[in-house]
Every structure is written in C-alpha cells, then in structure tokens.
Amino acid sequence: xxxxxxxxxxxxIAAKPRSYIGVGAITLIVGIILFAMKADGMNxxxxxxxxxxxxxxxxxxxxxxxxxxxxxxxxxxxHVPLLIALVTGDLVSGEAAMGTIRLLLTKxxxxxxxxxxxxxxxxxxxxxxxxxxxxxxxxxxxWLFGTGDLMVxxxxxxxxxxxxxxxxxxxxxxxxxxxSLVTIATLSLTLxxxxxxxxxxxxxxxxxxILFNIIGALDVPVLQxxxxxxxxxxxMAWRSFFEDPLPxxxxxxxxxxxxxxxxxxxxIAMYKFNKKDILS
Amino acid sequence: MPGEDKIIEVSHLVKHYGKFxxxxxVSFDVxxxxxxxxxxxxxxxxxxxxxxxxxxxxxxSGQIRLFGKNLLTERNYILQRIxxxxxxxxxxxxxxxxxxxxxxxxxxxVSVTKSKVHEIIEFVGLKGREKDKLGGFSxxxxxxxxxxxxxxxxxxxxxxxxxxxxxxxxxxxxxxxLILQLKNERNxxxxxxxxxxxxxxxxxxxxxxxxxxxxxxxxxxSELLNAQELIVAFSVNxxxxxxxxxxxxxxxxxxxxxxxxxxxxxxxxxxxPVLNKLFCDNGIDVYSIEAKRKLEDxxxxxxxx
Numbered sequence: 001x002x003x004x005x006x007x008x009x010x011x012x013i014a015a016k017p018r019s020y021i022g023v024g025a026i027t028l029i030v031g032i033i034l035f036a037m038k039a040d041g042m043n044x045x046x047x048x049x050x051x052x053x054x055x056x057x058x059x060x061x062x063x064x065x066x067x068x069x070x071x072x073x074x075x076x077x078x079h080v081p082l083l084i085a086l087v088t089g090d091l092v093s094g095e096a097a098m099g100t101i102r103l104l105l106t107k108x109x110x111x112x113x114x115x116x117x118x119x120x121x122x123x124x125x126x127x128x129x130x131x132x133x134x135x136x137x138x139x140x141x142x143w144l145f146g147t148g149d150l151m152v153x154x155x156x157x158x159x160x161x162x163x164x165x166x167x168x169x170x171x172x173x174x175x176x177x178x179x180s181l182v183t184i185a186t187l188s189l190t191l192x193x194x195x196x197x198x199x200x201x202x203x204x205x206x207x208x209x210i211l212f213n214i215i216g217a218l219d220v221p222v223l224q225x226x227x228x229x230x231x232x233x234x235x236m237a238w239r240s241f242f243e244d245p246l247p248x249x250x251x252x253x254x255x256x257x258x259x260x261x262x263x264x265x266x267x268i269a270m271y272k273f274n275k276k277d278i279l280s
Numbered sequence: 281m282p283g284e285d286k287i288i289e290v291s292h293l294v295k296h297y298g299k300f301x302x303x304x305x306v307s308f309d310v311x312x313x314x315x316x317x318x319x320x321x322x323x324x325x326x327x328x329x330x331x332x333x334x335x336x337x338x339x340x341s342g343q344i345r346l347f348g349k350n351l352l353t354e355r356n357y358i359l360q361r362i363x364x365x366x367x368x369x370x371x372x373x374x375x376x377x378x379x380x381x382x383x384x385x386x387x388x389x390v391s392v393t394k395s396k397v398h399e400i401i402e403f404v405g406l407k408g409r410e411k412d413k414l415g416g417f418s419x420x421x422x423x424x425x426x427x428x429x430x431x432x433x434x435x436x437x438x439x440x441x442x443x444x445x446x447x448x449x450x451x452x453x454x455x456x457x458l459i460l461q462l463k464n465e466r467n468x469x470x471x472x473x474x475x476x477x478x479x480x481x482x483x484x485x486x487x488x489x490x491x492x493x494x495x496x497x498x499x500x501x502s503e504l505l506n507a508q509e510l511i512v513a514f515s516v517n518x519x520x521x522x523x524x525x526x527x528x529x530x531x532x533x534x535x536x537x538x539x540x541x542x543x544x545x546x547x548x549x550x551x552x553p554v555l556n557k558l559f560c561d562n563g564i565d566v567y568s569i570e571a572k573r574k575l576e577d578x579x580x581x582x583x584x585x
Contacts, residue, residue, distance in 0.1 A: 001387070001390065005386075005387060006385065007386070008383050008386055008387065011375075011379070011383065012372060012375075012383070015372070015374050015375050015379075016374055017374065054509040092543070098370055098372070098373070099367075099368055099369050099370030100371060100372060102331075102336060102367070103364075103366070103370070103371075103384060103429065104335045105334075105335070105336055105361060106336065106362070106364050106366065107359060107384065107388055107389075108355070108356040108357070108358075108359040108360040108387070108389045109356070109385035109387050110356065110389065140361070144296035146383075151457070169430065186333040199371065235537075275338075277297075277331075277337045277338060278331065279331075279337070
C-alpha cells in the first residue's frame with residue numbers, strides 16, 4: 001500500500017502545473033546565464049583573474065563547461081529552495097486547502113505511510129530539479145563551452161583542479177547539494193503539516209531560510225555559538241568538494257548537521273500529522 | 281433489532297475542543313442493510329461524529345466499533361470496508377474523473393481495473409465525462425463522482441455526510457435515487473446525514489436524532505413516526521359542518537388549523553379511518569386525506585423540547 005500511495009503522490013506532483021514552475025525557472029535562468037557567458041564570459045573571467053595575472057599566466061580553455069557548472073551551482077543553490085518549497089510546502093496543506101485530505105485520510109493507509117509517501121515524492125521532485133539543473137549546467141555547459149580544468153576562487157586563494165579530477169567532485173558536490181535541498185523540502189513539508197493553505201508553508205520556509213542566513217551572517221558572539229548548528233550554514237557544503245586538500249571533517253560535520261535537521265523535522269511532521277484532527 | 285448484524289456501534293462518544301463541547305454523549309447502532317438517517321440541527325455534532333467514525337478526528341472518550349472491531353485498534357481493517365463522502369466531495373481539480381477514481385481506488389486496498397472504473401462512472405451517470413478534468417465539473421457532477429468514489433472498492437458500508445447540500449431539486453432526486461439503488465441493487469448499508477428531513481423520511485429505514493451533542497432518540501423511522509400524532513388534512517365539502525361534528529364528538533381539541541377547504545387535525549394514524557367514516561356517515565364528502573410533514577414536526581418537537 002505504501003508504494004501505491006507513493007505512486008499516487010508522483011502522479012499528483014506530475015499533474016500539478018506548479019511543479020513545472022521550477023523546471024521552467026531553472027531552464028530560463030540557466031539559459032540566461034549560459035547566454036550571458038557566451039556573449040561576455042571572457043570579460044567576467046578577466047575580472048576574476050586580473051589580481052593574479054602579474055604572478056600567474058593562464059592558458060587553455062578557462063571559460064569551460066566545468067567552470068560554468070560551478071558558477072551556476074553556486075548562484076542557484078540559494079534560489080532553488082523557493083522552487084522546491086513551492087511544491088513540497090503544498091504537499092499536505094494543499095490537500096487541506098482543496099479538501100481532498102478528508103478523502104485521503106479515510107482510506108485504509110496509515111497516516112505515517114501517507115506522509116512518508118508524500119515525503120518520498122517530494123524528495124524525488126527535489127532530485128529531478130537538481131538533476132535538471134546539473135544537466136543544464138554541466139552537459140549543456142560543456143556542449144557550448146567545451147571542457148577543461150576548473151579554476152576555483154575561494155578564501156585561501158585560487159585553486160586549479162585538473163579536468164580528470166572533476167567527475168567525482170561534481171558527483172559528490174551534487175549529492176551534498178541534494179542533501180541541503182532535501183533539508184529544505186523536509187522543512188517545508190513539516191510546516192505544511194501545520195497549515196491549511198498552500199502559501200503559508202512556502203512563505204514560512206523562505207522566512208526561516210532568510211532568518212537563519214541573517215543570523216549566520218551577523219558577527220555577534222552570542223549568535224556565533226549557534227551558527228554552526230543552523231542548516232543554512234551548511235547549505236554550501238557542496239563547495240568543499242572543490243577544495244584541495246579535501247576538508248573531510250568539515251564535510252562530514254555538515255552532512256551530520258543536515259541529517260539531524262532532516263530526522264528532527266521529519267519527526268515533528270510525523271507527530272503533527274498523526275495527531276491532527278481533520279476539521280477542514 | 282437484537283440478534284441482527286450490527287455494523288456500527290457508537291457508544292457514549294464525546295469530543296471536546298478545549299472548553300468547546302462538540303459532542304457530549306452520542307450513542308447509536310446501525311444494522312446491516314439499514315439506510316440509516318442521521319439527523320440533527322446545525323451544530324448538533326453530526327459531522328464531528330461522522331469524522332470521528334472515519335478516524336479523521338480523535339474522540340475525547342467513548343467507543344466506536346465498526347464491523348465488530350474497535351476503530352482505534354483496527355482502523356485499516358474497518359476503513360477498507362467503508363466508502364464515504366464527508367461534507368463536500370472534493371477531488372483533485374487538475375486530474376480527470378477517471379484518474380481521481382484510480383487514485384482513491386489504489387488506496388482502498390483492492391486492485392481496480394479500468395473497466396471497473398468505467399462501470400462505476402456509468403452507474404453514477406457520468407459516462408462520457410471520465411476523461412474531463414474536475415475543474416469543469418458542476419457541484420452535482422462532483423457529488424455523483426463522490427458516490428462513484430465510495431463504490432469503487434465495493435465497500436459494505438457507505439457513509440454520506442450531507443450528500444445533497446447545494447444541489448438543485450433534480451440533483452437531490454438523482455442522489456436520492458442513487459442511494460436507493462445502493463441499498464436495493466447493491467445491498468449496501470448506508471449511513472446518511474442530512475438536513476433535508478423529507479429525504480430521510482423517504483429513504484431511511486432507521487434513524488437517530490441528535491441535538492447539542494447528545495442522542496435524543498433512535499429507532500425505526502416508521503415506528504417512531506407512527507407512535508406520534510400526525511397532522512392530517514381532510515379536504516371536505518363542508519368545513520363548518522365537519523368542525524361542528526368534531527365538537528359534538530368532543531374532538532375539537534384535535535383541530536390544528538382550519539383552511540378554506542380543509543381541516544387540519546392532530547391525530548394518531550389509527551384515527552384517520554374512524555374520522556373518515558364519521559364524516560362520510562354524516563353526509564360530508566371527503567375529497568382527500570393527506571398526512572403532512574410528519575418527520576419535520578417530530579424533529580422540531582424533539583429539538584425544541
């Protein structure tokens with residue numbers, strides 16, 4: 001019954017027009033970035049490499065598909081949560097708003113299974129969005145700009161990663177980015193269990209992300225104590241895979257923090273959903 | 281109905297929301313084959329009771345047994361045997377009628393073929409609309425689809441909470457006929473909550489009336505109503521003579537109202553032929569005898585008591 005319920009949730013997500021907003025938005029944004037890079041990418045690269053040109057000389061195809069994918073991932077990982085929350089924030093509250101939750105919960109499937117089905121479908125949607133972003137960034141990027149070594153600028157300076165060393169970094173980077181987005185999906189699903197309209201959980205999810213980002217950016221000692229435990233602090237953990245040497249401990253710590261959030265939020269969602277009186 | 285197969289046993293059901301007492305003490309039994317009327321004014325606790333029976337709401341106290349099993353411990357076993365509409369029949373607007381039925385069938389614990397889906401759609405009179413999205417359906421069509429949804433897994437018990445709300449007169453008749461078909465052709469037990477008393481009177485075999493969260497009365501519709509005095513309208517050719525005749529027989533107290541060509545009397549059912557004979561024997565022509573608004577009067581009498 002669980003898999004039938006999950007299949008139902010896939011059908012519902014696939015049939016909802018709002019599910020395609022994310023795919024459309026990513027296609028549009030990545031398309032614009034690719035167009036802008038094609039038109040004026042070398043100027044952008046010169047701006048980044050200018051401080052190093054007195055001591056280093058850059059040869060080869062610097063503006064390549066790998067760099068484009070890295071830039072796109074860095075730019076979009078902040079905005080994709082809204083596209084994810086648009087669908088996952090509606091999974092429970094949307095049913096309440098439409099009234100279908102009454103029928104859904106009078107079927108012989110436990111509430112835990114129904115919620116977990118929704119969660120699984122939400123995670124699959126998140127994966128598809130990220131996969132589409134990866135395809136647009138990496139595959140289309142390489143097709144348009146060719147391939148080459150990846151030049152990454154971080155707080156320690158400029159790192160050049162060999163082309164043959166990039167495949168596993170992108171794979172693991174995307175995996176941790178997926179974990180970050182699943183945390184967002186879990187948060188919005190949890191908030192969805194507390195609401196009877198679609199907009200509330202979506203807006204609340206974004207409000208939490210903005211609030212946590214502000215707390216994370218404030219250089220105040222009392223807030224610095226909690227900053228390492230906020231999931232937003234670890235949203236960019238995927239970037240650590242493009243450091244050399246790899247900060248393994250930092251990456252594992254981020255994964256643990258994100259997993260703790262996922263498990264905790266899912267626990268709250270399960271509790272609320274199971275106890276909820278359906279009055280709508 | 282002792283000895284018969286009880287399908288629903290609700291005993292001393294209580295549901296409080298903080299200080300608000302939605303249901304105080306509701307008890308009733310529904311037997312296999314009943315079309316059971318569930319009556320009460322707005323706010324009486326009907327919907328709360330039905331939602332509790334369907335595990336949408338947790339009771340504060342009391343016990344609900346369906347098919348001889350406790351709802352709290354055997355939820356899935358019980359829900360597999362129930363089809364229901366709770367208030368409005370809401371569906372996924374972005375899916376077709378057929379897809380909506382498939383979605384709910386998949387969750388009902390039975391495998392349902394496409395031909396079964398089409399058969400049910402035809403049964404409720406929606407043939408030809410199965411591929412249409414629900415966004416374009418009228419309220420009446422959604423009600424029909426709601427009934428289709430209750431039947432898709434061939435349940436033993438069908439619970440319909442206000443199934444005719446918002447329907448036009450033709451829609452009400454159609455739904456009433458569908459309910460009668462469920463009982464007569466498909467041998468379903470139906471629990472029907474409704475505000476429309478004439479509807480219950482026409483199709484229910486047994487009923488319960490609740491008010492302010494408490495059971496007031498339950499039993500066979502005909503027995504409950506026959507035990508009560510009726511308002512009977514005798515349409516006669518000479519009203520004044522009829523009134524005088526009743527006064528002479530010391531029956532003037534039963535007169536409820538006198539209209540231009542009929543006299544309305546508050547009498548038990550067995551008095552109807554007696555009075556008819558009395559009028560005829562005394563040269564009064566009786567054109568018609570009509571028992572009026574039985575359940576409505578009975579309901580109001582109980583509610584206002």
